[in-house]
Amino acid sequence: MARPLTPAEQEWLKRYEPGEWPRPSVTVDLAVFTVRDADLKVLLVRRKEPPYAGLWALPGGFVRVGPSRSDQGEDLDAAAHRELEEETGLRRGTVFLEQLRAFGAPGRDPRMRVISVAYAALVAPEQAMVVVGGSDAAEARFFSVGQDLDASALAFDHEQVLSCAVQWIRRRLNDSAVAxxxxxxxxTVAELRAVHEAVQGATHDPGNFRRRFKRMVTDGLIVQAPGRRHTGTKPARVYRFAPARGEA
Amino acid sequence: MARPLTPAEQEWLKRYEPGEWPRPSVTVDLAVFTVRDADLKVLLVRRKEPPYAGLWALPGGFVRVGPSRSDQGEDLDAAAHRELEEETGLRRGTVFLEQLRAFGAPGRDPRMRVISVAYAALVAPEQAMVVVGGSDAAEARFFSVGQDLDASALAFDHEQVLSCAVQWIRRRLNDSAVAxxxxxxxxTVAELRAVHEAVQGATHDPGNFRRRFKRMVTDGLIVQAPGRRHTGTKPARVYRFAPARGEA
DNA sequence: TCAATAGTGTCTTTCAGACAGTATATA
DNA sequence: TATATACTGTCTGAAAGACACTATTGA
Structure with missing residues (x-):
């Protein structure tokens, strides 16, 4: 963060008045993903107010900007976490959140100039159950990406934002923090494979996937968990991701 | 872009007045890279006004926001191109420009809340010569990244932005549009190798690099150009990148 | 016993890194 | 002639795709 201001700069700052140029509103938009029933799903909320009342949209909201130099408001990541909690009840720590990019085409919001910072949020399936019925969003639902979802019917430019987010999750799935x-x-191995297949929208050879999985075990990214899972026919070994290096 | 507004929404919009919440200023910041003398360089401008007058900073400026709904101002990419031309004289088409991400930590600009959208811009060495002495920037210079550059002495949070941009260019160099x-x-093969070595900050085995190079030739990404280059000892074959598929 | 999935192993191709060797310029 | 670089080729290992095979369970 550069150097601290010099006394002269402090003085200058006291007298400084920002120009009265028009400013944009800034929002965060969230693509909240989860995988359930071997299917990649994204959370949408139905808009209850104009514009586009009745259409489905990505959850999001305005970044809080403070009124003064000493209180400039919240960070972008903080705004994303706050909106996520307000609209879904998901708290920091239970979700993986990462910024994608900014969208700022003029006219993307018919009301006024709005620049939106897009985030991807990843939610484990257990957590995803809790989501429906947040305090703010009247109607919120997970939609199967590319199945019961007509992206071109989304509000604003959320089709573009969602497309960007889907590309992101496909690229980044190999990162163990994302998976x-x-x-x-x-x-189990098959369950992780199902997640990959759902996200990539393609099938993986079970044997080859198992080989990659075992490499993650030998690399210490994944460790064996006690017990076995009895789902289909033959019980399968159970694993968990190792606690991240950075945390220990 | 969603659907057009319904007549009812048009009516609603006429009566709509945006709330008087404080809004941030939004800027674009540019990391303009070039490679010269087998060295990755980034363009910095010396600030002439407070805050941080005298310090070096990434070029950039405010995104123009229109005064009305019908004129919402310029796109983010357009703002980046405009600032780039104002500060360096480089026109659209002579540079490769890509958005990186937004930076918006409160306090990153001591004057007021500023959210910045960071861009990477890539400039061929011939173009880079022209840069010094743009109309706007009093003092602009290319600095060798990681050599004569003390990133911690940059203004604002430009150390972070630059670090993000350097990571980006290292990741993306394999994209032929970037290279x-x-x-x-x-x-020549050796010249492209020198670019890779400068960007990655590591040496490449000449034989192995040549093999990758030849694969790009057989893939049609690179084509042979007439003549040979006589620089050191033995003259070397000359190549050029094939025109991008999308343009033809 | 049968069907389904868990789990193992093999063959091939591709590509990267290390490195040896040949060819052809200039000094 | 010496040396630096252009250019070619080989050996090895890591990893992915295709696919055959065995093992173990529940129905």
């Missing part, structure tokens, strides 16, 4: 945020506490 | 923007019209 970790999409699976339950413990999981 | 293409950093080399002259024609180049």
């Amino acid at each position: 970790c945020a999409l699976v339950p506490e413990t999981f | 293409c923007a950093l080399v002259p019209e024609t180049f």
Whole structure:
């Protein structure tokens, strides 16, 4: 953060008055993903007010900007976390959140100039159950990406934002922090494979996937958990992601 | 872009008055890279006004926000291109420009809340010569990244922005559109290798790099150009990037 | 016993890194 | 002739895709 201001600069700052140029509103938009029933889903809320009342949109809201130099308001990440909690009840720590990019085409909001900072949020399936019925959003639902979702019918430019977010999650799924945020506490090889297949929208060879999985085990990213899971026919070994290096 | 507004929404919009919440200023910041003398360089301008007058900073400026709903101002990419031309004289088409992300920590600008959208711009070495002496920037200079540059002495949070931009260029150099923007019209294998070595800050085995290069030729990304380059000892074949698929 | 999934192993291709060797310019 | 660089080729290992095979369970 650069150097602290010099006394001369402090003096200058006291007398400084920002120009009266028009300013944009700034929002955060959230693409909240989860995987359930071997299917990638994204959270949408139905808008209750104009414009586009009745249409589905990504959750989000305005970044709080403070009234003064000493209180400039909240950070972008903080705004994303706050909106996420307000609209879904999901608290910091239970979600993986990452900024994607800013969208700022003139006219993207018919009311006024709005620049939006897009975030991707990843929610484990257990958490996703809790989501429906946040305090703010009247109607919120997970939609199957590319199935029961007609992206071109979304409000604003959320089709573009969602498309960007889907590309992001496909690129980043190999990052164990990303995959970790999409699976339950413990999981089998087949369950992690199902997540990959749902996100990528393609099938993986079970044997080849198992080989990559085992490499993650030998690399210490994944560790075995006690017990076995009895779901289909033959019981399967159970694993969990190792606690991240940075935290220990 | 969603659907057009319904007549009812048009009516509603006429009566709509945006709330008087405080809004942030929004700027674009540019990390303008070039490679010269086998060295990755980034353009900095010396600030002539407070705050941080005298310190070096990334070029950039405010996004123009229109005064009305019908004129909401310029797109973010347009703002980046405009600022780039104002401060360096480089026109659209002569540079590769890509958005990185938004930076919006409270306090990053001591004057007021400013949210900045960071861009990376890539300039071929021939163009880079022209840069010094733009109309706006009193003093502008290319600094060798990680050599004669003390990033912690930059104004605002430009150390973070620059760090993000350097990571970006290292990740994306394999994209031929990115590499293409950093080399002259024609180049030898060794010259492209020098660009890679400068950006990555590591040496590459000449034989192995040549193999990758030849794969790009067989893939049609690079084509041979007439003549040979006589620089050191043995003259070398000359190549150019093939025109992008999308343009043809 | 059968069907389904868990789990193992093999063959091939691709590509990167290390490095040896040949060819051809200039000094 | 010496040396630096252009250019070619080989050996090795890591990893992915295709696919065959065995093992173990529940129905």
